[in-house]
Structures are given as structure tokens and as C-alpha cells.
Amino acid sequence: MTASFVSSRYANAPGSPIRELKRFSERPGMISFAGGYPDPKLMDAEGLQASLAQLQAEEFAKALEYGGTEGDLSLRVELALLSNERHLDARPEDVLVLSGSQQGIDLLARTLLNPGDAVLVEAPTYPAALSAFRFAGATVHQIPMDQEGLDVAVLEFALATYRPKVLYTVPTFGNPTGLTLAANRRRAVVELAVRYQCLVIEDDPYGELYFDKPPPAPIHAARNAVEGADEVLIYLASLSKTMAPGLRIGWMLGPPAIRRACVLAKQVDDMHASTLTQTAAARYLKSGAFQRHLPILRESYRDRAMTLFGALQVQFGNRIEMPEPQGGMFMWGRAPGVSAQEWLAAAIEHGVMFVPGSAFFAEDADPAFFRLSFATQDVTGIQEGAARLARSMRQLKLR
Template sequence: MQYADRLNNVETSAIRELFKLLGKPGIISFAGGFPDSAMFDVEGIREASNLALTQEPGAALQYGATEGYQPLREQLAAFMASKGVKGLSADGLIVTTGSQQALDLIAKTLLNPNDVALVEGPTFLATIQCFRLYGPQVVGVPIDAHGVQVDKLEEMIVQHKPKLVYLIPTFGNPSGATLSLERRLRVLELAVKYKTVVVEDDPYGDLYFGEAPPPSLLALSDQVPGSREWLIHCGSLSKVLSPGLRVGWMIAPPELLARATMCKQFSDAHTSTFAQATAAHYLKAGRMPATLAHVRSVYAERAQAMGDALKRELGDALTFTQPKGGLFFWANLTGVGGKLNDGAELAKRAIEKGVAFVPGAPFFANNPDTTAIRLSFATADVEKIKEGIARLGQAL
């Protein structure tokens, strides 16, 4: 069998491979990036799906427009307006099958072999894989606790002349870092100055604990003239409502959006109309604010419990910044006192102790940090978090 050359650029997800090891009875997993299914608003989604089948069964069960189900596009435009985005109409976005499809459409539309795509180092593993499938060089830009280092980003834009820059500015995966307001404005200024496309991936922005994060790049774009022309925004309901609905969206300049829509026609014709109609009714019913408030409260408690447990059980063997939102802790093993400082080796030992997490190295497009690890607090309750981190301490 002769396979496409593009498959030589990618390999199976290290995270997905790790999941194969999680069948051991009694294992506590901090590995996945999933929301907790116990917090899904099942009753609200049931009511929304019933309304979709009662009020518009033909539309909900039939083929639909590639751009998306119009009532949902209208609800999503209103949802974005509630988060400070100005001047967005329903026609200014398309519905995608999760934000993952939006990333694939961006790559299909923009990236050629030998182009350069700049990403955060570290960044979402699936983005690295998705981009590499189309042949560009994917290069990581250093980050710190306040997101991408914009001075370094400018240097690398000048050096590489990238086709695009991909960022998760708010509660990044895996870093948990949030780009400061000052840096957000700088990124928009760089986009205009160097005529460089910036992709803002925002699946976690609504999952904040306490104080809200700075506005999205999209919401800030009206403060930097011309930046909207170089900005793509990807959103998703997966982390805040349900991954199973597979509802995401993409906001972009009209010509790019049209080309992405054409590429979407070739891949899936359209996102599930039934899922879209269900999501539209859910948003219209006004249940999202209460759902978000509940999810934020639970995740905040779990994040605090994990931070406290890491300090108690691992002490100075680990350094981390307490997350202010999202789903993840990003930490570095110090090797203090002769203890382990290799994330991949610790992951193997941890499995033997009955706890799982993801080593950090695969999240880097280049120059991987082997001391880094990612832990998710989303799917374990407080008692399991305490027990799991205790086991992690024993694995050291």
C-alpha cells in the first residue's frame, strides 16, 4: 500500500497512546483534557433537542448549509457580542465540527509545504499535528506565565515571515497561561505591522475562577485599526456545554471565511444539523450563564485542591503557577534532592502507582522541555485529586 507523503510529517498522538494504558482498575487519571461529564446540563440539552425535533424537525434532520444552521449562527453572534465583540453578524462566522475542524480548515486554506507556522511553545498537541499534515515548518515561540513573549514573537516573525501565528491566549492548553492585556494589544499591532495572520483559539476563555480574564483578541481588535483583517477566532461549546455535540465556530475575514467554507464542503458538507439546532435552542433558552457559573465553581475548587496537594506531596520537587482558569496545571520537575526530573519517566512510574498524567515534551513543536508535565483537574473530585497527587508523590 502506498500512502500519501504528508503522513510522514505526523505521528499518533502521545496522549491518545497514553490512554491505552489507563485500563488498569482503580487508576486515577489527570491525563485527559475532558470536561467532567457529571456537570453536563443533561436536562437543558434534552429540552433543547426536544424543541429542535418539535418545532423544526425537517430542518434539524435534513441536510443543511455548509456555513451552518442560521439560527445557531445568530445565537453564536449574540454570544460573542455578550463577550465584548462588536460588529459581528451571523454571516461573519461559520459553524464547524468542533474547533478542531476550524484548525484543519485554516491549515487547508493557508498553509503550503515549506511555509512557517509559529505556535506557542508549548501548545495544543493536536494543532501541531494538524498543521504538520500540510507540510509547513511548525516553530515554537517561548512563553512565560503571562503568555507568549511578544518581543521574541516579533523577532521570530521578522526571521521566519510566517504564514500564520497560532495562540491560545486565555488559559492555554497545556500551559494554563493567560496573555496579559498589554501583550494582547501588542500581538494585534504585530499582526498589522507585519501583515501576519493571527489565529486565536479560545476554548477555555469562559472557564475562569474569580476575576474574568482580559477580553479576547477579537474583542480588542477594534482598538487596533486594521487588526480585524488579520485575525481568525476559533470558539467551541465542547468545554463549556458538551464535546459530544461537536459544535465549534470560526470567525474570519470574509474572503478567508469563504475559502474555508469551500474546503468544509469537501470534508463533511456541514456540521450535524441536529446538533446545531439543539445548541441553538440551548443558547436561546438562556441557560448558559448558570451552567458556566456552576462549572467555574466546581473547577475552581478542584484546581485549588490540586495546587494544595502538589505543594504538600511534592514540595520543591515541582514548580508551577496556580491556574486562574481552564482545565490544566503545567509544572516542571526540579530534580531537587536527586529526585526524578524527567516527565516521561515519571509518567511510567506514576502508572505503576495508579495515577496518570501527560508528559510535557510532546506539546513542543521543537526544543521540548523534558522536565514538564501536564495535569488536568477537571474530571476528578477533590478526594480523588488528593489521593492521586499522593500517589504521584510516591512515584517520585
């Protein structure tokens, strides 16, 4: 009865398939490559607790008050500095603080899209972005990728055909592929976006997590290099993968009129990100502890990635196709002739988990794809997990 009050987009929406895997991940002894979140053991909890403990009583009291929707100035200063290390040329007043960068996707979807508007995404892409666009009533079209990211020729065709309002991309160590858009393609994307007047929402939660060398500058860095680009480029970033997801802090850079619309939408949503967590994050950033901690994260994730990649090479040889990871948290594989969904069922019996790739496609999913996260298991767990993956696939072939 009550369900009829809910509008159809929400009443008929499926839950997140990744979240639905969570109950299996809680089984004793399970080795999960499924979760797309940082290893809690690698967060600098001590440093963050110290940042809060050092607040004077008066400063703490201030951190309990209402704040402006755009975010607290002390944090906007620090996030502008972080942005500028990424060549983004941001001033504090250009920064809109978000309650996680996911919120930025949702605010943009709500303020930019009218039902029926076309949106382009990568194939595969981040499922919660897909959901946000669909809840806004958009029609989503997928652009294929190769090892260097988005296929720019197809992108141009889609821009001309669908006249989309938005291109959503995770161009640096993307979720789920771990792939990075090549520098020359970044420039091409900017030029196409200007030519076709399509907004580019660049989602960059993983860019700091490079293994050997820094990735190309964000797409947003071309804002002042290409005429008109400043009107179509939007940048989203997050502290969730590098500092702590529980703080719920992300930020947006972009054209003022678009940020203003997002501020209006956020005013009636959560009003502002928690003043307390903004204060903790600003203090921690200002102390320099974040910059000291990043190399530890990069090294740990590189070790894990290389361990998993190496173990899979040994266990599977050329039975799976998988590019070598350069950063981020994810590896994206394909097991030709295998249904990843069936493989997952067998894998769970063997005490190991991953996410079948179909969750990451808007349509026409190839069932042989799968995503592995190397972020949350230590090296020993990764080796055992890889062995279980191999055993579970052997079992599968025998069925």
C-alpha cells in the same frame, strides 16, 4: 504494500501520544490527570435532552435535513450573542459554524498554507494544531512563554526572521499551560501582526472557564481598535468544554475572504455540522440554560484546581514549579532533574496518570515538564491522585 499509496506526511506521522495513553486510563482504579476533556458529570445532559425533547415533530424533521455550510441561522444568532459577551462585535452572518473548533484549525491550515510556509506557535502548544500545520506542509517555529504568555520580543524577532503567514495561540487559560496572555501583550501582538502581515489564529475554548475574575478580552476584540487588524485576526471558539464535546460544535470569526476559503474546503469535507446537534445547541443557548450552567462549571473547576494545587504544594513543596491556575482545565509543572516520561511509568504503577510535557513541543522539549488536568476528577479523587503522584516520585528517586 498499500502503505505506499499514502503520502509521506501521513504515512510517517506518529499517532497522538495523548490518545496512546488512553488504554492505561481505562485500568480499574486509575486516577487520570491526563485527559483534556470536561467532566461528563458536569455537563447539563438533562437540559440538553430537554432541548431536544421539546422540539415539535416538524422542527425535529427539519433538523434531519441538509443545511448550509456556514451553519444554521438560529445557531449563528446565538453564537454571535455569545461572541458579543466576549466583546467581539459579531453579527450572525460573521459566524462560520464548525464541527468543533479543531476543524477550524485544520480548515485554516489547508486553505492558508502552502508547503514551506512558516507558522509560529507557543512553546508549549496544543499538539493537534501542530499536526494540522505539519500535514499542510508548514515549517513550525516556537515562541517561548513566561508567566504572562508569549514573549513579545522573541515574537517580533521571529516575525522579522521567518516572515510567517500564521501565529497560532491559545492566549486564555491555554492548553497545556493554563496561562493567560496579559492585556498589554495582547495589544502588542495585534500591532506586530498588522506590521508584519501575519495572521493570528486565536483559539479560545477555555475563556469562559475563569475562576475568580474574567480574563482580558480576546485578542480578536482589538479588531476595530487597531488599523488593519480586522484583516489579520481570526477567532476560534468551541462549545466542547462548556456545553458538550459530543455535539461537535465550534465557530470561527475572521476576515470574509478567509472564511469563504474555509467554507469551500468544508463543502467538500463534512459539508456542514450536523443539523441535529446545531439545533440542539441553538435551543439550549436560547433557553438561557447555558448561561445558568456556566457558574456551576466555573465553581466546580475552581474547587478542583485549588484542591490539586494545594495538595501538590503540600506533597511536593518546591520540588516542583507550578503557577497557580486562574481558569481553564490545566496545570503545567516542571520537576527539575526528573524525566516526566520516567515519572509517568512509575505513576501508572501507582494508579495515577498525567501527560509528559514533551508532547506539547514542536522541538527541544525540556523533559522535566508535565501537564495535569484537574477537570475530570472530583475533589476526593484529586487528593488521592496527588498522594499517588508523590509516592511514585519517591519511588523514582530510589531507582
